[in-house]
Amino acid sequence: MQKLFNAPLYAQIREEIFAALRSGRWSANDPLPSETKLASEFSVSQGTIRKAIDDLVAQNILYRHQGRGTFIRRHDEQQSLFRFFNLSRTDGTKPVPESLNIHCKTRKGLKHECLALQVPTGDRLIEVLRLRRLDGQPVILETILVSQQRFPELNKRDLPNTLYELYSDDYNVHITRAEEQIQATLPDATVISHLNLEPTIPLLEIRRIAFDLHDQPVELRISQCVTGSFVYTCSLN
Amino acid sequence: MQKLFNAPLYAQIREEIFAALRSGRWSANDPLPSETKLASEFSVSQGTIRKAIDDLVAQNILYRHQGRGTFIRRHDEQQSLFRFFNLSRTDGTKPVPESLNIHCKTRKGLKHECLALQVPTGDRLIEVLRLRRLDGQPVILETILVSQQRFPELNKRDLPNTLYELYSDDYNVHITRAEEQIQATLPDATVISHLNLEPTIPLLEIRRIAFDLHDQPVELRISQCVTGSFVYTCSLN
DNA sequence: TCATATAATTCATATATAAGACTTAGATGA
């Protein structure tokens, strides 16, 4: 393989592999071709393939298992419950969140919602409202918004606790990263009734936008959280 | 270099380099010995040294500059203001935080404070109270707590905007990472007066513990933030 | 059924070469 432009070889290969990944060339269940196979396909050495894959592993898009192969990172039940869930007990341990769906309907998106999802203003969205319990206590009221066009019939399905697994399995939409914005708010009437709160209790409002393999915003999720026994945790490096 | 136990060579080298780093063997201003020099010192190949350093770079403990060398990551004015600062404008851009010191005194630590800092209960702490402005508005009231024993005379100094730089330059304490816990609260009298608030405005309370090279907790910092024009942001991968 | 061999994978290490960045000697000119 010749070196083009000024980008190092491994970076070019990384982009080619990533592009192949996005195009759905390999199933999310089977391993990728082995490093040696990819090496001969791209006509570079195994070490170069390895370095390319290193980057994708660092981005959490792939993971490796010595002796078995390299796989696409999926949101499966076990890890998905924790990977994108930053609420923990005050001692740092993480509770297992449970979900209770309250409703699931379609409606026209508001301006700021459509902007966040990068769909035309006024497009129809699917709204899921659900209550989440931690250690048995109702702690979070969660509003989930996705494009109806992108997730047809989602509102007619049985929604599992881990939605990202459903997106991946049934819609071929793979969530790779998310951005969260956090504010302090006071609860509105809906939150007060579902979480059974005093109106003066301050809440954490988490606004999350989740992105897919193409780095397109796919889901807007607004969570209202009571933070008595639980705290939002974040590591800085 | 012989391989001991089952740990790969590069991992052993990484730990040795890290230990040397902690012991203060190299100045924080000069580059480390070159990869080839380290290679001959440890009797391994340059590639193995490189892989060891890769890990330390990934941990943000070192950084590299092609052609110049490998350096210890310091908290200098430019980056330090942003690196450990997660508040941004709602559009995602980051304001430059300013600081106004309100007081700096010593007192006996409370139980939870000493626990967080891993010092004996009742040890004397230095408390810095300061107001931080973003875009000219008073937004954060910050209480900073460190061990007096660890930072002698800190209360008699002129405190800069970026404390971590001071810790590093004057006390040889290098902050490498931090953990933040976030809750929603209502302001107490002190906060109300300094931030000029209505008592019913909910606040973000950020409790940060900062760790040094030895992974010892060094500083406890509790920030009370108004989140009207600003939000706490966090990326999930 | 269990141990063992075998074939597949990724992982670890060493070597060689490329590319970037400072240093310094020397030329140039005012």
Place this chain on the structure above:
DNA sequence: TCATCTAAGTCTTATATATGAATTATATGA
């Protein structure tokens, strides 16, 4: 004489490849 530019040399990290080891799953046979 002094300041300034230039280019070569030598330092640095970055990239690419080759070889063998470690790990895992599977097939094989007693």
